[in-house]
Amino acid sequence: MIYAKNKDALAYQGIHPHLDLALERITPEFLAGVGPERAEILGGTVYATRFTYETVPAEDSFFEAHKKYLDIHIMMEGSERVEIAPPETLTEFDRAESNDFYAYRGEGEYKLVLSPGDFLVVFPGDAHRIKMQLDGPETVSKVVFKVKIYD
Numbered sequence: 001m002i003y004a005k006n007k008d009a010l011a012y013q014g015i016h017p018h019l020d021l022a023l024e025r026i027t028p029e030f031l032a033g034v035g036p037e038r039a040e041i042l043g044g045t046v047y048a049t050r051f052t053y054e055t056v057p058a059e060d061s062f063f064e065a066h067k068k069y070l071d072i073h074i075m076m077e078g079s080e081r082v083e084i085a086p087p088e089t090l091t092e093f094d095r096a097e098s099n100d101f102y103a104y105r106g107e108g109e110y111k112l113v114l115s116p117g118d119f120l121v122v123f124p125g126d127a128h129r130i131k132m133q134l135d136g137p138e139t140v141s142k143v144v145f146k147v148k149i150y151d
Contacts, residue, residue, distance in 0.1 A: 006026050
């Protein structure tokens with residue numbers, strides 16, 4: 001997991017070449033152009049999509065994890081609570097291997113707030129629970145990069 005400010009994104013280059021492609025695009029100009037349709041950067045290997053939704057009570061959210069892709073969550077508007085936990089400490093209740101999606105329930109080990117100017121990188125092995133409200137429902141808009149790092 002990496003939790004940092006957008007302005008510091010390039011400090012994390014060198015971990016994986018596909019991650020570098022995404023980090024280079026954490027700029028106001030690129031992010032402003034990302035919409036609800038997938039913005040391809042490197043075929044199906046690196047892409048970004050904007051999501052807008054209402055945050056929900058913690059009991060209405062769940063953890064998700066991936067085995068081939070990492071996610072970069074970049075908050076554009078609003079704020080949400082996020083929890084991170086190792087999948088092996090959670091209980092799996094759903095999966096769609098063809099979509100690299102694994103769903104879990106349980107308790108978070110790390111807790112943070114994602115606000116405008118922040119980004120969060122969750123690697124395979126970082127189950128993440130997103131969309132949780134702070135003090136009540138709030139409309140958020142964020143850009144999520146999907147970055148394939150394993151075959």
